[in-house]
Structure formats: C-alpha cells, structure tokens
Amino acid sequence: MHPVATTGSREMIQAGITIGELGKRTGVNIETIRYYEKIGLLTDPRRTATGYREYGEDHVRRLRFIRRGRDLGFNIDAIRALLRLAEHPDHPCADADQLASQHLAEVEQRIADLVRLRNGLREVVNCQGHSIAECRIMDALCGDLDR
Amino acid sequence: MHPVATTGSREMIQAGITIGELGKRTGVNIETIRYYEKIGLLTDPRRTATGYREYGEDHVRRLRFIRRGRDLGFNIDAIRALLRLAEHPDHPCADADQLASQHLAEVEQRIADLVRLRNGLREVVNCQGHSIAECRIMDALCGDLDR
DNA sequence: TCCTGCCCTCAATTCCGCTTCAAAGGCAGG
DNA sequence: CCTGCCTTTGAAGCGGAATTGAGGGCAGGA
Numbered sequence: 001m002h003p004v005a006t007t008g009s010r011e012m013i014q015a016g017i018t019i020g021e022l023g024k025r026t027g028v029n030i031e032t033i034r035y036y037e038k039i040g041l042l043t044d045p046r047r048t049a050t051g052y053r054e055y056g057e058d059h060v061r062r063l064r065f066i067r068r069g070r071d072l073g074f075n076i077d078a079i080r081a082l083l084r085l086a087e088h089p090d091h092p093c094a095d096a097d098q099l100a101s102q103h104l105a106e107v108e109q110r111i112a113d114l115v116r117l118r119n120g121l122r123e124v125v126n127c128q129g130h131s132i133a134e135c136r137i138m139d140a141l142c143g144d145l146d147r
Numbered sequence: 148m149h150p151v152a153t154t155g156s157r158e159m160i161q162a163g164i165t166i167g168e169l170g171k172r173t174g175v176n177i178e179t180i181r182y183y184e185k186i187g188l189l190t191d192p193r194r195t196a197t198g199y200r201e202y203g204e205d206h207v208r209r210l211r212f213i214r215r216g217r218d219l220g221f222n223i224d225a226i227r228a229l230l231r232l233a234e235h236p237d238h239p240c241a242d243a244d245q246l247a248s249q250h251l252a253e254v255e256q257r258i259a260d261l262v263r264l265r266n267g268l269r270e271v272v273n274c275q276g277h278s279i280a281e282c283r284i285m286d287a288l289c290g291d292l293d294r
Numbered sequence: 295t296c297c298t299g300c301c302c303t304c305a306a307t308t309c310c311g312c313t314t315c316a317a318a319g320g321c322a323g324g
Numbered sequence: 325c326c327t328g329c330c331t332t333t334g335a336a337g338c339g340g341a342a343t344t345g346a347g348g349g350c351a352g353g354a
Binding site for chain 3: 325326327328329330331332333334335336337338339340341342343344345346347348349350351352353354
C-alpha cells in the first residue's frame with residue numbers, strides 16, 4: 001500500500017471521491033452515474049467498508065468522456081465503441097474518425113433539411129399579401145427523392 | 148364524383164393503393180401507418196368491400212410529409228401543426244402566421260443547436276494522427292484519458 | 295382445393311435514456 | 325444524541341413513438 005501518492009501516478013491512492021462529488025465534478029446526475037454503472041458504461045468503483053462507492057480520477061475522466069460524447073449527440077452504443085477505441089491508444093484512429101465523420105455527415109444532412117424547412121416557413125410568415133400556391137413547407141417536407 | 152381522373156388532379160379516383168404499397172412508396176412501416184391513422188395523423192382511407200384500406204396519391208404525399216418531418220426530429224404534435232400550415236398555403240395570415248412564426252423560431256433554434264454540434268464534430272474529424280493516442284477525437288472527448 | 299402472401303383488429307410490449315420511489319443505513323456538525 | 329443530508333438497493337415509471345403478437349380474413353395462382 002502507498003500511504004502517500006506518487007505525483008502523476010495512476011496508481012495513486014487518494015481519498016475516494018463520493019458519488020455526489022463525482023456528479024458535481026462531471027455535471028452528471030447521481031442517478032445517471034449509477035445507471036451508467038448498471039449498464040456497464042462505467043466500471044464498478046471500489047467501495048468503502050460501509051458500502052459507499054469510491055471513485056478516483058480515472059472515473060472522473062471516463063465519465064467526462066461519456067458526458068461530452070452525449071453532448072455531441074452520440075448514443076450510448078456509439079460511446080461504448082468510442083470508449084473501446086480509447087482503451088487501445090496504440091490502435092490506428094481511423095475507426096474513431098469514421099465514427100465521428102459518419103455522425104457529422106448525419107448532422108450536416110439534418111441541418112440542410114432544416115434550412116430548407118426554415119426557408120419555407122419564412123415565406124409563409126412573410127405573407128406579402130399574395131398566396132403561395134406552391135407551398136415551400138411542402139417542398140421542404142415532401143422532398144420527393146432528392147434530399 | 149369523377150369516374151375518370153383528370154390528369155394532375157388530386158381528386159383522381161384510381162385503383163386504391165393498398166397499405167403495403169403505401170408503405171413501400173413512403174418508406175413507412177405498415178404498422179406505423181395504422182398507428183398514424185389511429186392517432187389521427189393520417190385521415191382514414193376508404194375501404195374495400197372486404198375492409199381493406201384503399202389509399203390515393205394524397206395519402207402518399209401526406210405520409211411523405213409526415214415521414215420527412217419525423218426524420219427532421221419533429222414530434223407528432225409539431226407535425227400536426229405543420230400539416231395544418233401546409234394545408235393552407237394560401238392563407239398564411241392571422242392564426243397560421245402565428246403558428247408558422249412559432250415553428251420558425253423552433254426550427255431556427257434547432258438549426259443553431261445543430262450548427263454548434265457540427266462545429267464541435269468538425270474540430271474533431273479528419274484526424275491526421277496515426278493512432279488513438281494522437282487522435283483529436285479522443286482529445287476532444289477525454290482530454291487525458293489514459294485507460 | 296390448397297397455398298402463400300397479403301390484410302384485418304386490438305391489446306400488450308419494446309425501446310432509449312434516464313428518473314423517481316421506497317425503505318433503509320451512514321456520517322459530520324452541534 | 326439529534327438533525328439533516330448523504331448513500332445504499334432494487335424496482336417501477338416515464339414519454340414518445342412505434343412494434344409485436346394473437347387470432348383471424350381475403351386474393352389469387354397452381
């Protein structure tokens with residue numbers, strides 16, 4: 001046992017972080033943390049003699065990773081995949097790039113579609129007095145096969 | 148009633164489209180079509196003598212509209228409202244204008260959110276690193292994930 | 295006639311990503 | 325010791341949008 005931590009070591013034995021503290025540090029709800037543990041997204045932490053979860057800096061990092069991924073719109077499975085990638089730093093990053101690129105493409109497509117819809121709505125809103133026979137909302141939303 | 152269709156008229160009486168065909172044409176699951184009917188999103192179609200649903204081109208258009216709306220992330224209620232707008236392209240004033248403005252604001256907000264998301268992802272993709280260890284995606288997600 | 299592949303209704307169930315609940319026990323300050 | 329907030333568990337609930345299952349009926353071709 002190391003009563004005093006070696007600076008920078010991942011083996012540092014430090015005062016365990018409680019779940020509440022972890023939540024505050026990462027901005028993740030306590031219940032969500034327990035949920036992530038249950039679904040195996042977060043590794044099970046050590047426990048104190050009385051059963052309290054004790055987290056370390058590695059958990060803080062992992063949970064921040066998860067949270068950022070969620071913020072970027074990745075679903076749980078995608079985050080699992082990204083975490084697996086992150087666990088193999090020697091592995092080429094093409095896979096990670098592929099995952100993110102695909103997600104980016106989806107987001108860009110969605111933006112393009114929404115911009116079309118927005119334009120249609122703007123025309124409806126800016127009613128200049130004459131009717132819009134070919135409704136742009138329809139154009140934007142019916143979008144035959146073009147995309 | 149028009150026994151013979153006028154070209155281009157949406158009043159065309161044509162051989163009814165079956166639900167399966169409608170599903171194929173719109174990319175919407177048969178069960179989902181029946182569900183949309185149940186919740187009043189899709190008007191009830193005529194029926195054959197034996198109770199089969201018979202759809203026309205107007206249903207195809209409406210269902211495509213719904214589908215695109217769902218793809219864009221609108222919930223059922225929003226789509227209901229958009230359908231009402233689309234049904235009165237010649238009457239954009241007063242109530243419709245209010246509804247359209249509201250949707251416009253929502254759509255603009257959604258676009259803004261997605262653009263931020265996109266920018267986040269753009270910073271991350273096309274990583275030139277050779278391994279996960281040097282990968283920008285991972286940098287973005289974990290900062291310093293070492294396990 | 296039979297077979298295959300549609301179609302019908304209606305209720306129950308799934309999915310995702312949490313969130314809430316209930317009942318119990320722990321810990322620190324005063 | 326009391327108070328009050330912390331933590332524990334498993335299970336249930338939620339919202340929205342479907343999807344599935346059971347138990348049939350219909351169409352049309354070989």
